[in-house]
Amino acid sequence: xxxxxxxxxxxxGLLKPMLEKLEHRGPCGKRIFRYKGSMLGCTVHPxxxxxxxxxxxxxVDGEIxxxxxxxIDCRNLLSLFRRKxxxxxxxxxxxxxxxxxxxxxxxxxxDRLGVKPLYYSTExxxxxxxxxxxxxxxxxxxxxxxPPGHFLNSKHGLHRYWKMSCAGPSLSNPxxxxxxxxxxxxxxxxKRLKGKSRVGVFLSGGIDSSIIAYLVKKNFKNVVFFSVxxxxxxxxxFASALAKYLKVPHCIHTYDLKEMKKVLPEVxxxxxxxxxxxxxxxxxxxxVSRLAGQKNxxxxxxxxxxxxxxxxxxxxxxxxxxxxxxxxxxxxxNLHNTGLQRCDRMPLSFGVEAKIPFLDIDFVKFALGxxxxxRVEKGKQxxxxxxxxxxxVLPREIVRRKKQKFSQGxxxxxxxxxxxxxxxxxxxxxxEKKIGKSFILRxxxxxLYYRIFKKFFPYNSILGQTSEQIVRxxxxx
Numbered sequence: 001x002x003x004x005x006x007x008x009x010x011x012x013g014l015l016k017p018m019l020e021k022l023e024h025r026g027p028c029g030k031r032i033f034r035y036k037g038s039m040l041g042c043t044v045h046p047x048x049x050x051x052x053x054x055x056x057x058x059x060v061d062g063e064i065x066x067x068x069x070x071x072i073d074c075r076n077l078l079s080l081f082r083r084k085x086x087x088x089x090x091x092x093x094x095x096x097x098x099x100x101x102x103x104x105x106x107x108x109x110x111d112r113l114g115v116k117p118l119y120y121s122t123e124x125x126x127x128x129x130x131x132x133x134x135x136x137x138x139x140x141x142x143x144x145x146x147p148p149g150h151f152l153n154s155k156h157g158l159h160r161y162w163k164m165s166c167a168g169p170s171l172s173n174p175x176x177x178x179x180x181x182x183x184x185x186x187x188x189x190x191k192r193l194k195g196k197s198r199v200g201v202f203l204s205g206g207i208d209s210s211i212i213a214y215l216v217k218k219n220f221k222n223v224v225f226f227s228v229x230x231x232x233x234x235x236x237x238f239a240s241a242l243a244k245y246l247k248v249p250h251c252i253h254t255y256d257l258k259e260m261k262k263v264l265p266e267v268x269x270x271x272x273x274x275x276x277x278x279x280x281x282x283x284x285x286x287x288v289s290r291l292a293g294q295k296n297x298x299x300x301x302x303x304x305x306x307x308x309x310x311x312x313x314x315x316x317x318x319x320x321x322x323x324x325x326x327x328x329x330x331x332x333x334n335l336h337n338t339g340l341q342r343c344d345r346m347p348l349s350f351g352v353e354a355k356i357p358f359l360d361i362d363f364v365k366f367a368l369g370x371x372x373x374x375r376v377e378k379g380k381q382x383x384x385x386x387x388x389x390x391x392x393v394l395p396r397e398i399v400r401r402k403k404q405k406f407s408q409g410x411x412x413x414x415x416x417x418x419x420x421x422x423x424x425x426x427x428x429x430x431x432e433k434k435i436g437k438s439f440i441l442r443x444x445x446x447x448l449y450y451r452i453f454k455k456f457f458p459y460n461s462i463l464g465q466t467s468e469q470i471v472r473x474x475x476x477x
Contacts, residue, residue, distance in 0.1 A: 001353045002026045002049035002061040004099050004118065005135050006040040008106040008154055009126035014139050015039045018128075021135040024270075025061070027351050033057035036104045051078055055103055061131055062096030062116045065191040065360065069093075078102070086151050089161045093361055097131060097146075106154040112162045113359055114148030114336025117344055127154065132345075133272045137459045148336050164329055165365070168322065172371040174385065180366070181389045188360035189215040192301070198222045200297040200352075202288050203250075205238025207383060208303030208312070210398045211390050212357060216301050217246050224297060225250045228287040230415075238401060245395050253291045257415055263287070264416075265452050270349040271341065274453040276446040278342060280416060285346040293350030304343050305358030308332045309367040310383040311375040312403050317382055324372040332364065420445040 003022025007014050012034070019030050019041045026043030031050045033040045035057070042050040042059040050059050051074070058078040064070065070080070070091060080088045081100055086107060095115035100107040108129055110118050120129040121140030129146075130136050136143050146152060149162035171177050189212065193199065201213045203225040216223050227239035231254050243250035260283055267286045268279060292300050307313055308331040311324060319327055340356075347354045357363065374385040381387065382403055391399045424444040433441040441447050 001348060001351075002059065003043035003131045003135075004040075004059045004061050004097060005042075005130040006038070006059075006099055006101070006106075007126065007128050008038045008101070010124065010128055010139075012039050014128065015041050018130055018135040018139065019043055022131055024351065025131060025348050033101065035101055038101050038104065038106060040099055040101045049074070053078070056082075057101050059099045060096055061118075062094055062098075062111065063192075064092055064094040064096070066091075066093040081107070086153065086159070086161060089151060095356075099129060107151055108146055109151040109161075110146045110148055112149045112164075112361055113332065113340070113364070115340055115344070115356065115359060117336075117341065118146040119143055120146055120152060127152075134269070134457070137457055145337070148333070164333060165368075167369075168325065169369050169371045171369050172374065174374060174388065177370055177374065177385060178389045181370075181385065184363050184366050185211070185357060186215050186219070188357035188363045189301070190219055191360065192355040192357060193220050196220070196299050198224075198297060198299075199355075200224045200226050200292045200295070200300040202285075202292075202300055202302050202354075203227050203239040203242065204235045204303070205240075205242060205398065206235075206303065206401060206403065207387055207390075207394075207399065208306030208358065210238075210242050210303075210394055211306075211386070212301050212303045213242060213248070214246065214390065214393055215357070217248055223248055224292075224295065226288050226291050226295075226297075226300070227251075228253045228255065228284050228291065230254060230256065238398060241395060242398055251291055251295060253287055255287055257419070259287075260415060261419070264449075265455075266349070267346075268449055268452045269456045270345045272345070272457070273341070274446060274449040276443060276449055278338060279449045280413070280445075282342050282346055283416070285342055286349070289347040289350050289352050292347070292352050298351060299353050299355060300347060301355045301357065302343055303358065304339050304354075304356045305332075305335070305364075306383065306386065307403070308335060309358060309364065309375075310386045311372070312383050314382075314403070317376050319372075319376075321372055324375070325368070328368065328375075332359075335359070416448070417443075417445045420448040424448060 003025030005018040005022060022043045028044050031042050031044055033052050040057050040059055044050050056078055060074045089109055096111045097116040097118035098109040117131055119133055119136055120127055121136055121143050128136055128139050133143055150158060150160050152158050201216050203209050203213050225243045225248050227236050229236045236252055263286055267282050271282050308328060343354045376382055377384040387399050421444055424447055429444050429447055432447055441450055
């Protein structure tokens, strides 16, 4: 993990305060490279992330999962770029945000699904860029996200290097699919376990996180499960049952309204959003990330992506064929602005790096090749083929547990809604719900979050990003 920031043909004095806003992304200090009016900086991790020579530099926030195939690792990406130019990006299986300054030119790039964030601004004939918006808001009037699967070249502008295939599913025989599904998902987990000494799993007791927990436990001895929720929450109940079944140490934290209100400003600051659905889901995620950090765990596995790949959302259950396939692809393409933003920001606020095996690019291609009729079988539970693939290794109550949002299972689903309805009058909401030129807050809960958000992000440069994010996140529910 690392925090990337830089300026290209802009004032050098801008960089230092930008890096200071990203210190939580790299706890081992800062490194800076200067070359002919450009500067690239990085808050670094013990494993690196910043590599340079006499004429160029590359900063990488992320990991490569096919180094054997490429015969290189992050340290050698600069030399690969010099041989292949931006063509090297299509060969990488990994999560990454990359910034390169070489011979006076700048290249920014982002992984195919946008697991790692990168933002930029093109103003005053120059470019500023950073891993998080908070590093740019004081130096840029208009902030944009670098789209997943794209690169920005200072010479040629923005270009797409990868596009998700919309080819129809070709796998329809469950007896053939089940062993392949288990093999491919386990392979994705094992890629992310290499070089680790101790890892954690964020366990809600739902089918997605339970499958990941099982596969991590199967392939790695030194693992700890982490769960959070209000007293009596269903997540803690089911997660505890699985931890006992798999004989894995289990750390649990219960919280109440007082603690939720206390952490809310930190959640919104790190998340960089006031979307009420996203903030609501981030509160328990913040709590469980803090719990892992307190136990000196720096790597955790998360079950994100299972709902998008296997039609876990309620509104997908009645779709079939090409309609379900298109909707699934659309949800995956929008994850970078929704669930992946949560999975990046909350753990990293405590120096914890999240691994997301369901979104391994090879597994995504495989999963989207499964017949839509098997993802949601008529009259049966959502994610049918996924549940069927692991029903012999997980407790029955886990396999059959109905899908719940993270905020529902943890028990915090409606708590903040009640707080907002108590603290904000109808008159206040009517007066304050319109922000900017055309954006309308949807409810009092969102206004509650926006008031906090505005204290940290008073500039309108961020508002466009947040409003687009809200539209995308609303597609999930």
